[in-house]
Amino acid sequence: MADWENRNYSLTCDNIADKPVKVAVRNGKGVAKGGGIGGYDHWEVEVQRIAQGSLPRLGNVTAVLFYCSPQPSNFFLQELRVYRTDGGSEIGRTPTFDVPELSPKYQPKSLMIKDGQLAADVKFYGPEDSHAEGPSILRHVTWTWEDGRFVTYGADAESEDRGR
Numbered sequence: 001m002a003d004w005e006n007r008n009y010s011l012t013c014d015n016i017a018d019k020p021v022k023v024a025v026r027n028g029k030g031v032a033k034g035g036g037i038g039g040y041d042h043w044e045v046e047v048q049r050i051a052q053g054s055l056p057r058l059g060n061v062t063a064v065l066f067y068c069s070p071q072p073s074n075f076f077l078q079e080l081r082v083y084r085t086d087g088g089s090e091i092g093r094t095p096t097f098d099v100p101e102l103s104p105k106y107q108p109k110s111l112m113i114k115d116g117q118l119a120a121d122v123k124f125y126g127p128e129d130s131h132a133e134g135p136s137i138l139r140h141v142t143w144t145w146e147d148g149r150f151v152t153y154g155a156d157a158e159s160e161d162r163g164r
Contacts, residue, residue: 002088004050004064013043013068014077014103015096040070048078048106052085053113058145060085063118065111075131078106082118082150094118094143094150101125104155105135118143122155 005028010020016038023030023045032043049065062085069076081093097104102125110121119142123135141154 002062002083002085004062004083005047007088009045009064009066009081010090011043011045011066011068011079011081013037013045013070014079016040016043016068016070016077038070040073042071044069044071049108049111051111051113051118054116055082055113055118055145056116058082058084058091061091061113062088063111063113065106065108065120075102077103080106080111080118080120091145092148092150095152097122097124097152097155099124102129102131102135107138116144118150124155 006026009023009025011023012020017036019036021032021036023032025047028047030045032045037043046067047064048067051063055061062083064081066079067076068079079093082091084091104122104124107121112119122139122141124137124139125135126137129136139154141152143150143152
């Protein structure tokens with residue numbers, strides 16, 4: 001059985017890198033250095049949450065939420081990847097949220113696999129929110145495995161914006 005807090009991962013730091021970069025994680029933490037990490041000296045990486053369960057067409061899976069802070073910088077990103085629980089091979093990652101400005105923030109404790117879906121509460125930035133104060137719009141986001149990729153549900157702000 002895989003030790004999710006002590007293994008090598010391939011991450012993009014939520015698409016800062018065009019191609020996944022290998023990161024050795026030990027005791028839940030790791031550092032990425034070298035070429036391919038964007039215009040940064042290094043990334044500080046941490047396993048924020050591990051959730052296990054079963055998904056249709058995939059069977060038993062493990063979802064790992066990564067915290068990634070490119071350095072030097074004053075921000076962090078998160079990346080959610082899914083692996084086969086038996087053997088640890090990567091199945092895929094959830095898509096990056098398509099937002100115009102600051103990336104939304106996963107609420108790590110909410111990450112779960114339930115009722116055939118991967119799910120998490122995610123806070124999105126509203127028009128009045130600042131980077132310093134953080135995002136204020138809480139949405140329950142789910143992902144399902146469709147046509148060989150994860151598809152996101154519940155992250156679309158259009159229905160909320162129409163009401164303003």
